[in-house]
Amino acid sequence: MVSLRSPLKIVLLGSIGVLMTVWVVENPQDSVVARLVTYDKVWGLLLQHFYLVGASALLAVVTSVPLGIALTRPRLKSWAPRVLALVNVCQTVPSLAVVALSVGFMGVGSRPAIIALWIYALLPILSNTLVGFQEVDPAITEAAHGMGMKAWRVLFRVELPMAASMIMAGIRTAVTITIGSAILAAFVGGGGMGNLIIAGNNISRAQVLVLGAALPVLMALMADLFFEGIEKRAKY
Amino acid sequence: MNFFEFLISRWPTILSLTLEHLFIVFIAMVISVTVGVAVGILITKNQMAARIVLNVTNILMTIPSLALFSLLIPVLGIGKIPAIVGLVAYTQLPIVRNVYTGIMTINPAILEAARGMGLTEKKIMRTIRIPLALPAMMSGIRTATVMGIGIGAIAGYIGAGGLGVYIFQGISRSSDQMVIVGAVLISVISILTDQFLGGVQRKLNR
Numbered sequence A: 001m002v003s004l005r006s007p008l009k010i011v012l013l014g015s016i017g018v019l020m021t022v023w024v025v026e027n028p029q030d031s032v033v034a035r036l037v038t039y040d041k042v043w044g045l046l047l048q049h050f051y052l053v054g055a056s057a058l059l060a061v062v063t064s065v066p067l068g069i070a071l072t073r074p075r076l077k078s079w080a081p082r083v084l085a086l087v088n089v090c091q092t093v094p095s096l097a098v099v100a101l102s103v104g105f106m107g108v109g110s111r112p113a114i115i116a117l118w119i120y121a122l123l124p125i126l127s128n129t130l131v132g133f134q135e136v137d138p139a140i141t142e143a144a145h146g147m148g149m150k151a152w153r154v155l156f157r158v159e160l161p162m163a164a165s166m167i168m169a170g171i172r173t174a175v176t177i178t179i180g181s182a183i184l185a186a187f188v189g190g191g192g193m194g195n196l197i198i199a200g201n202n203i204s205r206a207q208v209l210v211l212g213a214a215l216p217v218l219m220a221l222m223a224d225l226f227f228e229g230i231e232k233r234a235k236y
Numbered sequence B: 001m002n003f004f005e006f007l008i009s010r011w012p013t014i015l016s017l018t019l020e021h022l023f024i025v026f027i028a029m030v031i032s033v034t035v036g037v038a039v040g041i042l043i044t045k046n047q048m049a050a051r052i053v054l055n056v057t058n059i060l061m062t063i064p065s066l067a068l069f070s071l072l073i074p075v076l077g078i079g080k081i082p083a084i085v086g087l088v089a090y091t092q093l094p095i096v097r098n099v100y101t102g103i104m105t106i107n108p109a110i111l112e113a114a115r116g117m118g119l120t121e122k123k124i125m126r127t128i129r130i131p132l133a134l135p136a137m138m139s140g141i142r143t144a145t146v147m148g149i150g151i152g153a154i155a156g157y158i159g160a161g162g163l164g165v166y167i168f169q170g171i172s173r174s175s176d177q178m179v180i181v182g183a184v185l186i187s188v189i190s191i192l193t194d195q196f197l198g199g200v201q202r203k204l205n206r
Helices: A002-026 A031-036 A039-071 A077-090 A095-106 A110-134 A138-146 A151-188 A194-202 A206-234 B003-045 B047-062 B065-076 B080-090 B092-104 B108-116 B121-158 B163-172 B176-205
Strands: none
Touching: A002 A039, A002 A206, A031 A206, A039 A077, A039 A110, A039 A151, A039 A194, A039 A206, A077 A110, A077 B176, A095 A110, A095 A151, A095 B121, A095 B163, A095 B176, A110 A151, A138 A151, A151 A194, A151 A206, A151 B065, A151 B163, A194 A206, A194 B065, A206 B047, A206 B065, B003 B047, B003 B080, B003 B092, B003 B121, B003 B163, B003 B176, B047 B080, B047 B092, B065 B080, B065 B121, B080 B092, B080 B121, B092 B121, B108 B121, B121 B163, B121 B176, B163 B176
């Protein structure tokens, strides 16, 4: 039931986005909008947005999952609560402040934007990885050890599968947040759908503004549904 | 100009922007908490209404804040009013959801006992459900307030004032010092508010 319905919803949301774009391109309210919004430009901005989100989310996954695993190993275990508390404090820092700070230290462009988004996406994944591993029943790992499994086998065959759905939940949160925060990248020259919102604002054309706002919302909803599906499948 | 000279020469502006930021967020949170708690309590009486309200607030929150503020410009103009309206809309979800779940997830045994003692539903709501839901409500208010401080910075873009102004002006004038001062102050305010409200929440939990 679920597996049938969520792809359908994703397709539905995607077609709403396509229809909106087609409508704005085919019926621009005046020549300014017509020049600003073409298929090429919308597609380009969409790809840029994907690039920002994809690069930062990928970086976040490959850094925070191993870090989370390392912090739950016996040798570093005592650090985990402190790191978790620090991560929780860092998560209260607003996204605009993170983006602004990276610009303050690295100048404008897509690189500081990606680094800011990466740091911001790292936090939910790291905290979920830590919690996911901490929640694995020690009796189960004990049993696995008792059966003669090596430490790395316990990790990959027992602990990781059990923490997988929690990690996926963190990735889901991170990706949806990043899609929204990536809009701010436009302020610092990182491009993406934020360009459309800012342009629509500067020339005060509601059509451009609404399109620029709607596409990231649809992207976020689609990503949420997509990762929800994966998260359910990862449930142990 | 080094960083400390910058701070010393600009501190009156920095202080007034900080106060402005706190003022906007405070007004927005007063409205938001009043509306959110009222709505959260009202929807406990009707499952259908609860589903609709929670879905609407959920969708509201996925709209990028920059876009929502921009969309409010044609309707409400620029300045503090659209900023406060936007902030109230944004911070509804955590408050409404936490009030609702807090009231709905009370131990049935306690409710049974209250009914057995002859309390009316109205009285149960006032003397049992709401007091027991207070920690959950407070946790929603905490999340909402911290969110509000961050989104309040983005409201600087539509002329609401506050510390966001320093960030946006700093970016367009490529003044790293302005950007860093704005960003650091907003972060510090968020963290301190979160810690303070967390303390309040723990006190309520006891």
